[in-house]
Amino acid sequence: MKELISLLEGNTFVVSDRRGDIEPSLEYPTGLFSFDTRFLSTWILTLDGERLHALSVDEETSYETTYFLVPGEPSHYVDTQISVLRQRAINGSFEETLTVLNHTTKAVDLALRMEIGSDFADLFEIKNAQRKPAGATAQVEDSTLVLNYRRQKFHRQVRVTSSVPASVDEQGMTFHLRIEQHGEWRTTLHTKALIIGADGRDFRETLPIGMDRPVDEIRAERQQFRALAPKLTCDYLPLATAYETSVRDLGSLRYESIAFGSQLIAAGLPWFMTLFGRDSIFTALQALPFLPHLVPSTIAILAGLQGSRLDDFRDEEPGKILHELRYGELAGFEEQPHSPYYGSADSTPLFVILLDEYERWTGDQQLVRRLEVQARAALDWIDTYGNSRGTGYIYYQTRNPRSGLPNQCWKDSDDAVSFRDGRLPGFPRATCELQGYAYDAKIRGARLARTVWNDGVYARRLEREAAELKERFNRDFWVADGEYYALALDADGNQVDALSSNIGHLLWSGIVDTDRAARVAEHLLGPRMFTGWGVRTLATEQGRYNPLGYHVGTVWPFDNSIIAWGLWRYGLRDQAGQICTGLLAASRHFEGRLPEAFAGYQRDLTNYPVQYPTACSPQAWSAGAPLLLLRVMLGLQPHEDHLIIDPSVPPGLGRIEILDLPGRWGTADALGRSRLV
Incomplete structure (x- = not known):
């Protein structure tokens, strides 16, 4: 190209x-x-x-x-x-x-x-x-x-x-x-x-x-946006460059919604300069500790456009959070269903997760109270339309076979969900990470119900359902002969047994049984999946593996940042650090701007990450990845009105200090140093 x-x-x-x-x-x-x-x-x-x-x-x-x-x-x-x-x-x-x-x-x-x-x-x-x-x-x-x-x-x-x-x-x-x-x-x-x-x-x-607007006004506004971000000083130049680039790119990806008059983050240039449910939520989660002011408008617009009816053309269902909003001719004349389109099965539980995480960081209970009806509707969707097979799992299948998305998880290309031998399962499908998101949404929804909505009965119900889901999931998705979690279940409940990066999202959600977390990490950091730059979307010996395949072998910075967060959650700090150092090293070859994806070649084969030919750049959740890696390395976690700082800086990165982290505690500073090896 x-x-x-x-x-x-x-x-x-x-x-x-x-x-x-x-x-x-x-x-x-x-x-x-x-x-x-x-x-x-x-x-x-x-x-x-x-x-x-x-x-x-x-x-x-x-x-x-x-x-x-x-x-x-x-x-x-x-x-x-x-x-x-x-x-x-x-x-x-x-x-x-x-x-x-x-x-x-x-x-x-x-x-x-x-x-x-x-x-x-x-x-x-x-x-x-x-x-x-x-x-x-x-x-x-x-x-x-x-x-x-x-x-x-x-x-x-x-x-x-x-x-x-x-x-x-x-x-x-x-x-x-x-x-x-x-x-x-x-x-x-x-x-x-x-x-x-x-x-x-x-x-x-x-x-x-x-x-x-005059260019001078734009320049001043961008400088003001940058001034709101915490100040980073560190010994490792690629981290400093990636952080500055990420903040700058998130500032440039903001746009004024033509329909709602609110400032939102576009998903990525050139194809995705609009609001996306999944992408916008993940970007908000990544940026939240550093740029919390970006989050409320995203939550509010997603809540305002929440599905309220059954509309097969748009894949709309009551309680469902949108996938994508478009303003062009094809959407206007209903030649594409994107006005808005609801064809994602993950944006709905992710909406609840973001709402809870936002309250944990900011203490903004007013927004949580205002969106109680929408949050409950999203949780209801998980158990009704999401649970279309009646098995307790989120399954997806488009209602619009002509122009709807077949795959409605984050890996939404046609060949992204497969058996290990490369065969494609039929529909509906239940990918593993959807169940993790549902589990986390119920746990977080229970916390909001207990602490903000004053509904202990609802909280206990959600916690009970989450516990049952976790037990059921660890039984049905565990691939015994490989000791990993299946990519999905097919319509008959059979395991779609490809080994994929989706299992890292399970760690982030907390649905993985503690005694299996280390084995999952071994797969993620093993030679079949870890390139040295990051975790591949699909392991090398799988039938559809292709280092230049969009979701079947490339490395996605966003995906890796969530995996690192999941490893950190289970106390696997060294493994999380490997991903952090790999991605930050890769960022040097992209001048600090991590692209949407890059090729899944082994690091010692090329000595540099190979570009994916049509990757979006800048892309919002790739710009957010270095911010989340920084959170992982410094061990940042809100707890009531305090910020917990539990650093685990990988070897070779030296000293990392970040000043004026905003939150419900006011502002706080965080410091971490590399451990001796």
Whole structure:
């Protein structure tokens, strides 16, 4: 895959090649995007009819960048006589300042051209390599290039203007330049992407944060966000870099919901710039000790959109928490069920887990009281619609065979759930981690019932059900001939016996019998699963293992952070430390930004982690992973109005100190040092 450069601010982002160009393509997700629509699919700069070549790209921030370009191929024998700077910013709109520099001793005449076009593609069309019928129009209005797409009430528009006069046609803008010796020429192209309602106004004008903010205002707001995060000092540079990058990326992934006016965390660029139930909850859990102010809006919006009816098209059920919310054309016309879509079986118990964890850290009982009805409805879903087979386990099967997700666990690709020999089970399926989440949700729901809702009877019932689930689970999911937990049960209750990273989530949930935890850890840290960088999603000898398979052999930083948390919970600190050091070492090769996933090759084979070709970056729960690893290494745990600090810093990392950790205790500092080996 060719190298792509991204800019991001709110729900608007640009993906281009290294020259800054955007070409119409369904192979690469390049373009100017906002709220699931591609507003620019062509943005190509030429000088005297020739494409330019990049010397360098400044990527210091996520919302502005500069491309340093020259015409022709640079050579040792011919000095470049002309250079071009493309200074680009996302600030609600899309601005690009073009500067042409003449390095010669005489005046030059040049023709600078920007090809401009839009297919107004829905993000799902790009992801699934589909093209919509032609429908976009282009026209020139008073030196403004106007691109339009309308389908009934769905109306999207792009308006492009230049700060200096241009020759504007329906395919772009041309500038005829004369630049004196050692002189320069400059223009700014201003592009507005409009989501137009029936009243002719841009919907986004109603957002609290406003549109077209000055870059200085964005910069100040990002600095303020960073200042809210605890201060980390440490001896291990990769940890410091990963922490700073994670905080910066979580700040850049925030966006204003067009429907609810609340600030949320998008799941990841480029495919998932929207609210996801599962991803948003896990990101909130990872970030909670450091950035608790990110969490309430996520909980509140998920509660507000909780399922209330049976809707087969959207996989909606009463009490169910959504999977994904989209704003594009296909969702609007119900060609995709994402308005919102409820096809995940894990977001509902995870919602209860997050609500409890948030209260443990912050003491915000007001929110827990306000969402009591929604939390009880989520717990009821576990025992009713989730328990569709009547066996006491969460099973899933889409109600929408045409466009619903077949796999509704976090490994949601088609081949992610298999027997060890590679066969795929039928539906419905009950993956192991879902049962762990259900167990944890009941335990946490019982605590909230007893301490906040003042309902001891309900608390005792939930605790009894959790204990029964744990006993039943340890009987039915344990693979005796391998001494690990099966990936899933099939519709007949047979074990889907692949060895997978899902068993690490069981440790996090607490459903694993104590006397089996060490054996589970041996599998996770053994050579079949641990690459040296992290735990593979699927063990090497399994039938469907592929080190470049999305969920069948790659390493996911998010997955590994949860596994490390689970190992820590069972007192397996050395094993948790192995995962921490492996991931942090891997982060060095990604400049501190852990991607969505990377290849599952053994560390001694490559000496560096191999990129997965279509991984999202930045991605929210990958950005959250270093934060959770930091929590694990310092042993941070809330207890009533105190913060417990029980560090176990892996060898080689030296000293770790973090200041001003926020919580119900006010703020606290934590310090840990590597143990001697």
